[in-house]
Amino acid sequence: MKETDRAPAWFRSLMGTPPLLWLTIFLGIPLLLVVAISFTTRGTYGGVVYQFSLASYAMLLDPLYVGIMVRSLGMATVATLVCLLAGYPLAAYIAAAGPERRRWLLMLVIIPFCINFLIRTYAWMVLLRSEGLINSLLMATGLIESPLAMLYTPGAVLLGLVYIFLPFAVLPIYASLEKLDPHLVEAASDLGARGGQVLRRVVLPMAAPGIAAGALLTFIPSLGMFVVTDLMGGSRTMLVGNLIQNQFMAARNWQLGSAASVLLILMVLVGLGIYRRLFPAEGGMGDV
Amino acid sequence: MATVLRLVDLCKNFDSTPVVRNVNLEIRGGEFFTFLGPSGCGKTTTLRMIGGFEQPTSGRILLDGQDITDLPPFLRDVNTVFQNYALFPHMTVVQNVAFGLEMRGASKAEIASRVKKMLAIFGLTGLEKRKPAQLSGGQQQRVAVARSLVLHPRVLLLDEPLAALDAQLRRQIQIELKEIQKSSGVTFVYVTHDQEEALSLSDRIGVMREGVLEQVATPREVYSRPATRFVAEFVGENNILPVRVIGSQGGDTLLEMGHIRVVARDGRVAKGQPAVLAIRPENICLHAERPVGEGNLLAGVVRECLYSGTSLKVVLQLDSGQRLLVQTQAGASFQPEDRVWAAWRPENGRVLPDHPVPHGQVLPGHPPNPQPGSRRRGRWPG
Ligand SMILES: Nc1ncnc2c1ncn2[C@@H]1O[C@H](COP(=O)(O)OP(=O)(O)OP(=O)(O)O)[C@@H](O)[C@H]1O
Numbered sequence A: 001m002k003e004t005d006r007a008p009a010w011f012r013s014l015m016g017t018p019p020l021l022w023l024t025i026f027l028g029i030p031l032l033l034v035v036a037i038s039f040t041t042r043g044t045y046g047g048v049v050y051q052f053s054l055a056s057y058a059m060l061l062d063p064l065y066v067g068i069m070v071r072s073l074g075m076a077t078v079a080t081l082v083c084l085l086a087g088y089p090l091a092a093y094i095a096a097a098g099p100e101r102r103r104w105l106l107m108l109v110i111i112p113f114c115i116n117f118l119i120r121t122y123a124w125m126v127l128l129r130s131e132g133l134i135n136s137l138l139m140a141t142g143l144i145e146s147p148l149a150m151l152y153t154p155g156a157v158l159l160g161l162v163y164i165f166l167p168f169a170v171l172p173i174y175a176s177l178e179k180l181d182p183h184l185v186e187a188a189s190d191l192g193a194r195g196g197q198v199l200r201r202v203v204l205p206m207a208a209p210g211i212a213a214g215a216l217l218t219f220i221p222s223l224g225m226f227v228v229t230d231l232m233g234g235s236r237t238m239l240v241g242n243l244i245q246n247q248f249m250a251a252r253n254w255q256l257g258s259a260a261s262v263l264l265i266l267m268v269l270v271g272l273g274i275y276r277r278l279f280p281a282e283g284g285m286g287d288v
Numbered sequence B: 001m002a003t004v005l006r007l008v009d010l011c012k013n014f015d016s017t018p019v020v021r022n023v024n025l026e027i028r029g030g031e032f033f034t035f036l037g038p039s040g041c042g043k044t045t046t047l048r049m050i051g052g053f054e055q056p057t058s059g060r061i062l063l064d065g066q067d068i069t070d071l072p073p074f075l076r077d078v079n080t081v082f083q084n085y086a087l088f089p090h091m092t093v094v095q096n097v098a099f100g101l102e103m104r105g106a107s108k109a110e111i112a113s114r115v116k117k118m119l120a121i122f123g124l125t126g127l128e129k130r131k132p133a134q135l136s137g138g139q140q141q142r143v144a145v146a147r148s149l150v151l152h153p154r155v156l157l158l159d160e161p162l163a164a165l166d167a168q169l170r171r172q173i174q175i176e177l178k179e180i181q182k183s184s185g186v187t188f189v190y191v192t193h194d195q196e197e198a199l200s201l202s203d204r205i206g207v208m209r210e211g212v213l214e215q216v217a218t219p220r221e222v223y224s225r226p227a228t229r230f231v232a233e234f235v236g237e238n239n240i241l242p243v244r245v246i247g248s249q250g251g252d253t254l255l256e257m258g259h260i261r262v263v264a265r266d267g268r269v270a271k272g273q274p275a276v277l278a279i280r281p282e283n284i285c286l287h288a289e290r291p292v293g294e295g296n297l298l299a300g301v302v303r304e305c306l307y308s309g310t311s312l313k314v315v316l317q318l319d320s321g322q323r324l325l326v327q328t329q330a331g332a333s334f335q336p337e338d339r340v341w342a343a344w345r346p347e348n349g350r351v352l353p354d355h356p357v358p359h360g361q362v363l364p365g366h367p368p369n370p371q372p373g374s375r376r377r378g379r380w381p382g
């Protein structure tokens, strides 16, 4: 052990090179490109003219785009909250189950990952559309006269996001609850705490890092998601992800797309910053 | 003193395996009562039923005459000190100790003053702002007791509270615990598998084995008058010699060991029943010459001498082939291969039925009664 600890500096930096290279090529350079392009000027036919300009950022102040940003933040926030509210009981249920049952339940949570999420999203579309399964059933039973408009609504987007990201909330919450010593719950109850008080004073504080991690893992991808919004929200529910995709592809305005991307990255960084502030690296327990 | 806690025919099965069987017990107010028994005998399970964390399969638990069997833990005026302490890791020492009072809705001022007093009693002043992870094992242990005791429960349950501490600290905290128990007047129900701890701390001990309470008595009584062979073997060191009851004479029981006759003062085994004679090593005298006069006498050869500073332990091989452990003064000068006589007084031998299993049943996971002679004879190496 001691020998490897004292490995020469050149050896250690060599071992550290592949991840660093990887990060530079796949994260650093594209990011720099995006930031750079956001400050260039758009050519007449959509090309990049290398001339400094803040025009794209100015454009983002347009109420249309501000609305998209606010809607995106709102949608991601609501999706995160729903994922946490639905994910916590599920995680608690799995953590409380016996070891055998627990393995099965965890597998059921993970299984959807085996199927491409596009396919799963299409499956939802089949269920939700006007002549889809749910509407047909409701009409057949005579509960409704004309099909409900479920697809291509903000609700459908929310459903899609929650459906896709729920496991990302469940797993970290489960991990933190599973580590919770059941004696702590018993001790709280022994000292006079009822169910709600045990949850509020002992279980939730102990599970907080897991809940925060789950929130982060749902919030960040929800914010940037464009496929689900595109497929299930139609053209009416444009979010920042769709905006970026649109600008790069259809509108051929790379400058605006890049500026929106930079804004998105900043929002994510703010979220991460809040998380780091609340849960310092040590796990948030050992500060004097 | 009045009975505070009463267990009536308490039974607990896990998956139809009995773990606690028909425990009947009355614990008095202000008493230091200890459940003593080997690992897995059901001590923790019994305590958890009293605390409300485990529902009895059958039987009742009464606190001050009131049936609490079906009450949840938070409604029982009973508190538990857990074996691993179960301190809340995200709370400071003060917050941990204040938790129970907060749950009872005590006023801020009352909480502050009672917590402060408790911390002072337990020598925790100055550590108020620490989290459990920043405390030593002994300090954590004290916080755990303080957290429960601050509520002044009718009964405090302690499940091997000192098991995680080193020997020296354990002795120190034992004394502290005993003092706090006396001065607070709170009834302690204590669990341990350490017989020395049980003997030195308790007012009464309940010796448990495979879920059965085999004897409930004072430490002196448990030590000098064990009720069963198991108790005789588990508490302290004992020589267990198979004997045959051949009759009684006055208050004495006449026994035969091979073809040597011995006498015991008290015996509760009927003639013809399988029996053992239990003799404490310290109650046996060794003689280099055959002593004259009455008394029980066995001849043998010294096999080993173990010097411990305060005493000399001598392992004899009796002429019958059995081994006998004798404890003499440290100054005695016996050597291996010496031929000696071991003598003891009739009142120092205890005749007990030779049932390895309570009530003569064969329990699951317990080997049936082995043939006489194949069982180990004592609790020393060799
Ligand atoms: N939840 C449970 N499910 C099944 N069996 C259990 C459970 N809890 C305890 N047991 C079994 O019940 C028996 C008694 O356990 P218990 O914990 O009461 O023993 P103990 O006397 O406290 O032992 P130790 O000194 O090792 O703590 C053991 O055989 C144990 O395996």
Ligand SMILES: [Mg+2]
Binding pocket: B043, B044, B045, B159
């Ligand atoms: Mg135990």
